[in-house]
Amino acid sequence: MTVFLLLATGLFVMALYGVFASRNVLRRILALNVLSTAVFLWLVTVARLAPELDPVPHAMVLTGIVVTVSTTAVAVALAVRLQAPDRGSKGS
């Protein structure tokens, strides 16, 4: 189980670096996705480590996935607006 916790921590740190270091819009969105995946991995491992299998972290991860999908959708929509050729005019 320690392997998974170490993996989650490693992913978390890598993703943090990615968010700060990359200038590319899509890379930043992907780094944020990796970041939330690291948190989910940590949570699932925590659930497995509990004396009896704990359902609450699973519920959190499921909700978290829904939230991440929505935020990624908004991020991509915003990125498309940013790159659009007519971005000087008011968006509709």
Place this chain on the structure above:
Amino acid sequence: MIGDAFQGGAILLVAAPLFAAMGAFALPRAGATLALIAAAVVLISSLTLLWLVGSQGAWRLALGAWTPPLGIGWQVDGLGVTLLLLTALVMTGAGVYRVAEGAGQDPLFWSLWLFLWTGLNALFLSADLFNLYVTLELVSLAAVALIATAGGPALTAAWRYFISTLLGSCVFLMGVALVYGQHGSLDLTLLHEKLAPDALSLLGAVLVTSGLLLKGAIFPLHFWLPAAHGRAPVAVSAALSGVVVAGAFYLLVRLWFGPFALLLSEPVAVTLGLLGAGAILWGGIMALLQRRLKMLIAYSTVSQLGYALLAFPLVAASGALATQAWQGAVVLVLSHGLAKAALFLSAGILALSLGHDRVGRLGGPGAGPGLAWLAIALAAASLVGLPPTGGFLAKWWLLQGALVGESWFWAGIILAGSLLTAAYLFRILSGPVTGDFPQPSVRGLQTMGLTALALALGAWIPAFLPMPLADMLATTWSTP
């Protein structure tokens, strides 16, 4: 019976803006009407809850009758209910301004506006760490989209805000996961009983705090705020500076003086205080250097929220007056929220009637701007902390904490910050000169001016009700 009233009020606070948001999405033309109806419902519910907390004390609701640790809890207490009322006042005021502003509106504006309000109300009601994460995300998504409705350069600002706030949420969630792994609980009350000061819990608390500092734009993580708040539509700037950043600060107070209280060692408190001191000075100096009115007001938000962080070292240092120190910080957030909303709305009126918002070239009498100037003067008095305003009461309580604890450093920071605030606000107020001024092309300028004035007067209220306010805030953390 009392429970029913509490439950009804709390549920209406979230349900009314939520259903209005869905209605406004389906029928964009009815958006403004729906928003005003929701505003009335939320205002009445907030006032009812305020009265109930005052007369009955704090209250808890287990959603769907599932009790924690499995279910999610909501709480209504002094701290939560005062912030709910602040949200209701600022969002109603800014909403009325937006209605009066009239033409050229994005069809999705009202829907997003009401979603933002739903998220904020849920944030101030929730008593569950994971639920808080979800409400934070709701607030961020709506806020980012609202900034982006301004188009053009606001898109870049919205993008930077979005990346910062998403990063803040992920770091917050990692902290929640660490705390949950140690103690197996998400409920704030249960955590309060269980939490032990071990290294992993402390790391979790530090991550949660870092996420909130990023979301609350606390120095040196404030880099996204001025552009985002300065370029958003006027009503949105008022809501963002008045209540959205206050939400992050509310959680810091709620967590560090609640479940994380055992972890609040002196180094942690002093670090938070130093960040606050940095914010006060840096935000103040940057506000002095700005050329555009909205940017000046946005930097002022960075500076003013720094004061709220001074509560942490002051509570640790001031002993008998510890309660007064954190209450001072909460009163500061309340009066800052109202005053800042009034300033942004007035800045919007000036920009509309003068056609620009350069700080050096403000001026001109007239019906709308006259009211706007009055609102600016009243709000500025509260921000600087002149008696008898809410800002004065807040700074007085904080300063008393510093003097009793003989913490001259913090006392000096409070006074230096007030001088800086006075200096940059005087730059605006030295503007008005007599002269001709073209008839405004926008109708509803009178309404907009009156709204700004009402919010600015709201920032004075705390000074006239110090004892009821202290009693109200004292019901916090005594939730049955």
